[in-house]
Amino acid sequence: MTFEPAEWPRKLRSQEWYGGTSRDNIYHRGWLKNQGYPHDLFDGRPVIGILNTWGELTPCNGHLRELAEKVKAGVWEAGGFPLEVPVFSASENTFRPTAMMYRNLAAMAVEETMRAQPIDGAVLLVGCDKTTPSLIMGAASTDIPSIVVTGGPMLNGWFRGERVGSGTALWQMSEDIKAGKMSQEDFLEAEQAMSRSSGTCNTMGTASTMASMAEALGMALSGNAAIPAVDARRRVMAQISGRRIVQMVKDDLKPSDIMTKAAFENAIRTNGAIGGSTNAVVHLLAMAGRCGVDLTLDDWDRLGRDVPTIVNLMPSGKYLMEEFFYAGGLPVVLKRLGEAGVLNRNALTVSGGPIWDEVKDAVNWNEDVILPVEKALTSSGGIAVLRGNLAPEGAVLKPSAASPHLMKHRGRAVVFEDIDDYKAKIADETLEIDETCVMVLKNCGPKGYPGMSEVGNMGLPPKVLRKGIKDMVRISDARMSGTAYGTVVLHTAPEAAVGGPLAVVRTGDMIELDVEARRLHLDIPDAELAQRLADWTPHTAPPPSGYAKLFHDHVEGADTGADFDFLKGCRGREVPRDSH
The missing domain is CATH 3.50.30.80 (IlvD/EDD C-terminal domain-like)
Structure with a gap:
């Protein structure tokens, strides 16, 4: 694609840093050229920040460097200028006292990274539980065009001929140890089977739930949620998302255009249909607060109460995310909701079109994985408040x-x-x-x-x-x-x-x-x-100092999303004053 600045309907944010011949413009532009970028890359094409939560201490996201390269390829193809930016990565597996304590810190860091740097659009490269909501919260606070690409779930675990769901098997087996039904040696042998490939939990745990929430909200391309981490189609999704964000910048398609009350209603109903995690409650409430959308616990109960759980996955059912993908993934679930009259069909997605157009032709390839309504795991799924x-x-x-x-x-x-x-x-x-x-x-x-x-x-x-x-x-x-x-x-x-x-x-x-x-x-x-x-x-007693004190003093209750009281609402993308 040949880039022509005249194609763009307005001056981009990044041009406040890179466009012109002033001392400040040369300061910003010249230092970046030490990476070997030619001058014409700074001529007004969109700068796309690839906000990457990769980290070797975040094992669920350990493969995201590879995905970032595919995103970059897509951005280059569409005429953008991709720049990878490492951001705070809260690992569920390692963070103490809990990764949830650092979700808000990660969201603050992402928000300020987006606002303070020459980014016209962002690809949110996420996976492990808290990385998805924290990056979406940060993007909502700045309202810069953004698209979510998740790392995808691990392949199925197998132990002695049976499926082993990461997390779910851990809870089951640890109880069997205490009951005297399983030996410690067998437990250690099963350990490797629980995590046999790159990716997030392969059950409908919080990571897969939040990937599904991102897709149901319209913040990820259709089909993103369920593709296994090591499947080649995950890399294809990353590349086409890189292409798509460039057009989103041109159209100025923002999180506030996508994450409307209708979109949150779709996500809540989707959570009921997939048997999603209770953690989605606090995360969606927090995201809605950043968007200025009035979402409450009563909405969770009202919208999800009569939605049957039709996705037969652990911990509610028997299959894992790999089978969910092969069966057709989340588009099939969204189509079912649309056919039942409980999907807001006109809700906008990052595709630029309504969500119904993305899912109306989806096919269910396995009705034992995505069940008919009459065989639902429970007729009243959702979250009971x-x-x-x-x-x-x-x-x-x-x-x-x-x-x-x-x-x-x-x-x-x-x-x-x-x-x-x-x-x-x-x-x-x-x-x-x-x-x-x-x-x-x-x-x-x-x-x-x-x-x-x-x-x-x-x-x-x-x-x-x-x-x-x-x-x-x-x-x-x-x-x-x-x-x-x-x-x-x-x-x-x-x-x-x-x-x-x-x-x-x-x-x-x-x-x-x-x-x-x-x-x-x-x-x-x-x-x-x-x-x-x-x-x-x-x-x-409350903590005496540090981030723990900030958290204690400003965190709100779980009933409103456990966000900080001073972070509610969108603060916008205004370019900070240049200090040079």
């Missing part, structure tokens, strides 16, 4: 991963004050607990952990596991991994660390869960609850 005196601002539960017999339950609370208290007590054979009890974990929310770790799916006591019990009702202000399963109530708000009702639950209290009625109730008199709350004191 519970309220009551134990969660006045809401709590969430994933019905497709829960046990039907526990969806209405009343039991005696067994309380753990924090995760250390849980670890100290759970294997104690004298702990007074059985399968009828309700396990309650406190002080693991956004401020309490800090960061809101994935500890909500507490492992069951060994003495209960030995009875063959695989699930109990569990309640906390924490999150759980998208690869996990069980009748687990999460994100209880307000969290215990700020004095929410969860903070004053005592062992022996009776708790009622009624998912159909959307009710979570602590069965004590109102006056007693009020007195307990009046007597409450914080469990721990």
Whole structure:
């Protein structure tokens, strides 16, 4: 493609740095030329920032350098000038206390990287759980044309003739160890089978869920979400996305044009249909807050409540992402939603056209993977939003991963004050607990952990596991991994660390869960609850300094997305003042 500056309808952002003959223009342009770029690359063609979350300590994203080269090829082909930019990469596998604590920091870093540098458009190269929402949040805050390219899931894991889902198998096997059903040697042998290729988790965990959310929102090209990381078609997707971002810059097609309320509604319904992670709740609420879109927990309950879960993938079902791709991937699911009349068909995507045009001809190649509605895993998928005196601002539960017999339950609370208290007590054979009890974990929310770790799916006591019990009702202000399963109530708000009702639950209290009625109730008199709350004191002191203090002082509750209070809304792409 021959580039002609006259093709462009307006002066590009990058020309504030590179266009002209002033001392400042020469300063910016001249130093970049030390990389061997010829002068005509600075003549007004769009500069595309490839925001890459690659890192050797982010194993899910370990192959993104290769994908970046394919993106660059596409940008060059379309007449753009690609420049790869490393950005903050929060690894779910290695970050302590939890990657979620650093999602907002990553989003801040991405936002400022985009605003402060000569970028006309951005390719968001993501994969591991928090990298996808953090980069989308940053892009929403600047409103610079952006397109998402995910790294894709790992190939299927296999162990002794059976599928092994990364994450899901880890939880299952660790419980089998405690129950005496599996040896430590076998567990170690299965370890390599869980992660046998590049890519993210191969279950419908948070990474694949957020890749699906990006596609359902319209921020990724159709079909992006499910292509395996090592499949050649993943590299093709990267290259055509590189081509597409150049045209998006020419059209000034922005995140605010794409991530509308209609798009978020599509994503919420899609999450129900795929049996997506509860983590999508906090991430989409945070992204909507950056876009200025009014999205609430009530929208999650209203929109997802009657959506059947039709994707038969672990942890809700039996297959993995590789089979989902072969069956037709997310376009088939979106087509089903459109045929059911619950997809906003005219929602715009990065393709430049409506989402329905992208999916209307999709074909389901395997109806055991993407099920007919009459064979759905659950008729009411989505995310159930519970309220009551134990969660006045809401709590969430994933019905497709829960046990039907526990969806209405009343039991005696067994309380753990924090995760250390849980670890100290759970294997104690004298702990007074059985399968009828309700396990309650406190002080693991956004401020309490800090960061809101994935500890909500507490492992069951060994003495209960030995009875063959695989699930109990569990309640906390924490999150759980998208690869996990069980009748687990999460994100209880307000969290215990700020004095929410969860903070004053005592062992022996009776708790009622009624998912159909959307009710979570602590069965004590109102006056007693009020007195307990009046007597409450914080469990721990706030951090004294550093990012942990910034996080503690400014993070909001899970019910609004756990973003920082000063980062709501779009702050725009205005070019900063030159300092030279």
